[in-house]
Amino acid sequence: MSPVTKTVFVGLLAAFATAGAQSPSTEQELAETIIKKAMAENQAIRILERIVSVGPRLSGSPQTAAAVELTRQMMVDLGFEDVHLEPVKVPRWVRGPVEKALIVNSHTLGTVPLAITALGGSGATPEGGLTAEVVEVRSIEEARNLGDQLRGKITFFNRPMNPTELETFRAYGGAVDQRVRGPAVAAQAGAVAALVRSITTRHDNVPHTGVTIFRKGERVIPAAAVSLQGADLLHQVLSAEGTVRVHLELACSTLTDVPSANVVAQITGRERPGEIVLLGAHLDSWDVGQGAHDDGAGCAHVIEALRLLKELGLRPRRTIRGVLFMNEENGSRGARAYPKAPQRRGEVHVAAIESDRGGFAPRGFTVSADSSTVSAFRRWAAAFRALGADRFTRGGGGADISPLRRDGTLTLGLNVECARYFDVHHSSNDVLEAVNGRELEMGAAAMAIMAYLLAEEGVPR
């Protein structure tokens, strides 16, 4: 920290400490200082490089254990306070060495491979695979209605994301039920396996994985995502020939739960250390690609936001805590464990902000609250304008902090330009190269500004 910056900030700090509600110009000065440091040093992408260097981070994997230790050590090295791990047991699903799907002997095309990836939670096929007729459906409801007609068949869920939905997270939400619960519903009707059209915006031959859930007592069947090109081919052959048989081979397995941890660190508040503003993201990812956008980017946002505040010597009234949650992708065990941890005794969570929408240019924040609270946040819009992150809208705060929201904590989500996110999400294309360093850094600056304002001024009313 340069002496000049230090002087500016001691001044700012004094102003914040004494003035109560802040004038917009002070908030803008704070924002400008954070943004300048962020963009000049451009460290978020360096942090992300280190996180993805361990390999994909599926819960319970050795790579994920390495990521826990790496980020803990990084936080110690950066001088954060109270750096520690909070243990949590996580599921351990393992992709097998074999993932194969073939359209078998179509009249017109012969035998054609389909690009697939097992869904997390999928069962294995019998050794050597299974071959069965395919029944295409557009929805879980349609699968339910077909009932016994699915017996002995492979159910193929093929409803695309709505392309006219600009908010791609909403389009994702409108399609993902097929993946999450489709295979279990198909299993109930006696299906031997399920294929699901990849939930993606990119029309290529890359399949996108994700969780599929079989509840306790439900029959577990093999379930895989098929690429969009594969899904369209399957649909065309079905339309042309009436029946299609697919050979499917998956060797995945579910092992016993293993120990893991949430990674926690903070800048302790100068006046009300027990009042917490939480910055959250999830450290685990899928086992394809690098989990660079999902959610390596969010972890980089959290660490970089704390780094910026720490190095600028900003110690707000309340504590700003970073939490890298474990197991968001297939169980949310970390999210559920956090509020119940012994460390929470005597703590009050004033607000929690999650970054889990990728490392794209920030657009603003979603706020899980009524419209009058959302309007109150708009008072701070000027501080976020230069980043283009000055939109405050009602909406979800993110999966990792939703247990906190249910306990009454105000939750916010960092909102970003989302047109590209589902091109790469849960696929082998979710790699560092798909993340732009400047865009990532802008998100970190937005997180830092929001955390500081909340920790210093409290929730605006």
Next chain:
Amino acid sequence: MSPVTKTVFVGLLAAFATAGAQSPSTEQELAETIIKKAMAENQAIRILERIVSVGPRLSGSPQTAAAVELTRQMMVDLGFEDVHLEPVKVPRWVRGPVEKALIVNSHTLGTVPLAITALGGSGATPEGGLTAEVVEVRSIEEARNLGDQLRGKITFFNRPMNPTELETFRAYGGAVDQRVRGPAVAAQAGAVAALVRSITTRHDNVPHTGVTIFRKGERVIPAAAVSLQGADLLHQVLSAEGTVRVHLELACSTLTDVPSANVVAQITGRERPGEIVLLGAHLDSWDVGQGAHDDGAGCAHVIEALRLLKELGLRPRRTIRGVLFMNEENGSRGARAYPKAPQRRGEVHVAAIESDRGGFAPRGFTVSADSSTVSAFRRWAAAFRALGADRFTRGGGGADISPLRRDGTLTLGLNVECARYFDVHHSSNDVLEAVNGRELEMGAAAMAIMAYLLAEEGVPR
């Protein structure tokens, strides 16, 4: 066009035709219909694919002639009206087969190649190249002050874009003078060549070209951009060793001007056909990469915006005209010719909107007007909110339409998320793959909505 859509639009059209100033809800309905069609059909990226398929489009090149014919034919096929070419003579600068730069015999590194690209307008070196000592400067002013100390040397302009400037176009504007006029200033002081740090935000080994201007009577010297890694290496060797010699070889040449054309088409206004709302972009590009973002994306915006309006059966009160300008990159001959063309007699240009900031997600519009006019545009913000394109700010309207602005026309620029633009700008990385189809389409929808509102309602006051 579906019958349903047609009914909606006949209704909308009637409303627009009779109601004068529109209620926000009607503007939002219009916007929603345009956006739905745009996102469902996703044609902008198909249009761009065709444009870049001819190869890079440097003014006067055979590829550019092909692009003129291709886009003219495309506009005919899409049913646009009054499709025609407006002739313009353009410069013809040709990159040579040889582009080479070497640090010669550094004490520590020996002889090391530098990644360079000739600047458009550069002179050639003597056959076999030239070798001279390098003098590093940070600004044109510094070069001027050094004066005679540059004689016989290679002047190396090495001031980076300001990384803390979030609006990368401003950062570009703060550095590009070195490239545009640096070589000529160096030549005045007797330099034998100039190297310029690439004006880019991406720290890699790819050089970024662009125009350098030698005015009439000025001595033309060889001038090349060097990659950021190359520029940093050169700086380090200079700092460590005090003197560095570079061998430079460029075989470029300037031929005589050749005929080319602006490509023009329109949807003729139903009530005031002689009042024009212009949608502009430039068809030429640099001769490296594909000119996909610069400005193939803008051309795709213009054509797709017209296509959307045309196919929705929207014929506004005034004419909406698309113009693909020729030669923005190294002469602006198309921009200067357009207002003077014989076709302009009796025409009034109400407004002109340019897209020349890449095919990224739209953020809003810059308006070349006083703040009260900018505020008046904000009345339409709701129509652009779903696209995230509802920011109206004072600012430039784009190079191609600036002659119209000087003649009194209100000009607007499509503003987009700009963090990545200068990563690829004027380089071999400006290729189709760097453009996201959804983001491009959102920009086209924003252009279509703005053009229609202006053509139907006039400039808001």
